[in-house]
Amino acid sequence: MNTSDKRQEILNAALELIAEQGFHGAPIASIADQAGVGTGTIYRYFETKDLLINTLFQELHDTIQARLMDGYDTDRPVRERFIRAHTALLRFFVAHPLQFRFHEQYLHSPYGVIFRRDHIFGQGGDEDLYRMLLEEGRTRQIVKDFPLVVLFALAFGPLLTVARDHILGFVNLDETLLVQTVQACWDGIKQ
Amino acid sequence: MNTSDKRQEILNAALELIAEQGFHGAPIASIADQAGVGTGTIYRYFETKDLLINTLFQELHDTIQARLMDGYDTDRPVRERFIRAHTALLRFFVAHPLQFRFHEQYLHSPYGVIFRRDHIFGQGGDEDLYRMLLEEGRTRQIVKDFPLVVLFALAFGPLLTVARDHILGFVNLDETLLVQTVQACWDGIKQ
Amino acid sequence: MNTSDKRQEILNAALELIAEQGFHGAPIASIADQAGVGTGTIYRYFETKDLLINTLFQELHDTIQARLMDGYDTDRPVRERFIRAHTALLRFFVAHPLQFRFHEQYLHSPYGVIFRRDHIFGQGGDEDLYRMLLEEGRTRQIVKDFPLVVLFALAFGPLLTVARDHILGFVNLDETLLVQTVQACWDGIKQ
Amino acid sequence: MNTSDKRQEILNAALELIAEQGFHGAPIASIADQAGVGTGTIYRYFETKDLLINTLFQELHDTIQARLMDGYDTDRPVRERFIRAHTALLRFFVAHPLQFRFHEQYLHSPYGVIFRRDHIFGQGGDEDLYRMLLEEGRTRQIVKDFPLVVLFALAFGPLLTVARDHILGFVNLDETLLVQTVQACWDGIKQ
DNA sequence: CATGAATGAGGTTTCATTCAT
């Protein structure tokens, strides 16, 4: 196992444990066990446990952003772009339950508040596909004339909630229902 | 301070600390300090810390349910009842930021998974206003023909997300915007 | 329940709990519950928990001594007196398992060391039937010419061990076996 | 100090504290101090405090058993074998007062009840020298025709009591007296 | 006299982090 593999094993182990057992169920010793490395080794890759967790989230966030950009085409209508991105996002979460569970717990913990604050008030800018999309839609009077933060809430709130309930086994989100759900998200924000 | 006051002080202290600092920021010693009681006293009212937290959530949940039932009138149209309940709920959270922050963290932690599972698969029954409302709307073809769990997600996802962002100061939810947001939630579920 | 009853209830409760669960299983709160009194009440009868336990032992010891003196007749031969007292003692323990279990735990704990030291080096004197009996037997060359402490050990060691094993259900000490056991104790000390 | 040393230091510290002050006088913090290690270190070697104490007893028990087997020769007469083993055992306790005090407290606490139950009703088998010895003696009608448990009581009761009184300084067990005491134990069980 | 709510010191155990190897 080379250096880069080890780093990835550690991140995977943390992801799995936090996803399945929450932050309380993921002490460094367990992460090390799960990753197949010594506890001390983790500190060669991450200065503190907090930094490990923040890195894990950041990389997951970047992965998702990249996934959304894939095939994104500014020439298509706003609605089509939204549906396409949102469908991809929901499919990603359905296909990656551990990533979703971690993402959820992180965002709703005090860690997440800091992340969101930085994200919303940071320059953020063009790197955020949804921001562009929704601002454009609002300008063109295709989506509601609400503050961006509210549009985000209307778009993501249902999506993340449905993803969670599917992953927890509370509902079975087959292809049909998945598409209908995304459509319903659009219904919430459209003019 | 009489017995009942002390119990309430402890619940309030736990609520405040967890809301503001997360579960990690609320050790028993801090809760006791904040409540102005000895650590041992907490255990006279709650067998374990887990039980304290679960009780706190349960009582909050009951309070909210009661609030929603207030003025509920089954003779009014489904849409009107939904708007009224959802407005009351959003107003409650906006007016009670600590309660909201606690509620959120609880629901997205492993505690919450258990609560939700019991709630969804338990008989639940009449005590749940939204369940009745949405089932009736679905039967009358006023709301979408989706599984109940998905309808819940469409209704609550945006609401809770907006509430959170308002409380964190990411958006200012004035009366107008609040009403518009509730309306948008309806847009998501309506046929 | 009058004052004297209450005191006795407390002693009984302590006896039962310590006998069945050891010192660790007998917090003041449990003793109070078992006795049907308030925790504070215990401190009206006994200054400290240690004093309660020491009193309990002392009263048990006195009861046993009195029991042994009953029918004791210095005119009978040493052997007969020994057999009679030892039989009575073993019967007492067999009939009072809680008393025995408490007695045993007390004597083998640090409490017991102090009691024994006081007892052996104290004036003790005439009040102790066995002391008189064994000293007389030794003088008359009926029992072995050993220090008194060793004679005590030879006489009581087997008796208490057998009583314990009977009470724990490791052997069934019927009347025949009981008498034979006492005889065997005599075999150990006789000249 | 290597790993194995540290484990032994912890066991020694627990032995000493419990022997001298009883179970109440041996909190983990004191054991750690006495052993010269951090409190957390103890938990690297023993999962719980109970396990530490049980291990301590078990290792002591094994040591004693091994000691008794040393030089044991089934070709010698029963009486000679008994005297030899019992003398070795008494010498061991006299020479190891801490071990004895711990052994005694353990056996007479609720821990000991469990140990004895397992020991008596377990297969026990050949590993137990005394069991073989006494059963053989009983078959050959050299020792009394009593249940094994009673024979054990007659053999060990006096021995352990004498050892205790010697260690507490209530009697001085010199070589002569020691041998005489063992002889008296035999008198108790012999036909 | 009797009570039991309140207390906080002290118990066991966990865990993020360090450091000698």
Place this chain on the structure above:
DNA sequence: TATGAATGAAACCTCATTCAT
């Protein structure tokens, strides 16, 4: 570079004792 034994602060919880009622 990698390790994991060692650490002690801090977590949760218990319990002997006090004291206002």
